[in-house]
Amino acid sequence: MFRLWCKLFDDSNHLLKDTVIKNPDTEINRTRKIFDGIKDACYEFDLSEPIWLDSNIQDFQRHSKVRFNKDNFIESIDFAYMEIQVIEED
Numbered sequence: 001m002f003r004l005w006c007k008l009f010d011d012s013n014h015l016l017k018d019t020v021i022k023n024p025d026t027e028i029n030r031t032r033k034i035f036d037g038i039k040d041a042c043y044e045f046d047l048s049e050p051i052w053l054d055s056n057i058q059d060f061q062r063h064s065k066v067r068f069n070k071d072n073f074i075e076s077i078d079f080a081y082m083e084i085q086v087i088e089e090d
Contacts, residue, residue: 002030003088004037008045008079016079019044026090034060038084048075050082060084 002025007018021037028036042049050056050068060066065085070077 001088002033002037002090003086004034004041005085005087006038006041006045007083007085009081009083011080013080017045020087030089034084034086041084045082047077047082048073 002023004021004023005018006021008016010016019041021040023033023037025033039049050072051074053072056066056068056072065083067081067083069081072082
């Protein structure tokens with residue numbers, strides 16, 4: 001089972017919302033599971049999907065965790081940042 005934890009935080013680092021996206025499909029690769037998980041979380045949070053910058057990619061490759069702030073979203077956001085973290089992999 002693949003699980004991705006998505007969280008929204010305010011400016012004082014308080015958790016506003018969170019969700020865990022599960023993907024039991026063993027036929028698709030890790031990258032597809034991550035992108036599908038982010039898409040599902042953004043739908044649940046009623047957000048546009050964030051844009052991956054080079055710094056986000058490097059952070060995620062190193063730590064399996066990344067933060068998206070206002071620079072990663074096209075529309076304005078009412079939170080400080082969104083954090084995603086892989087918490088379980090196949």
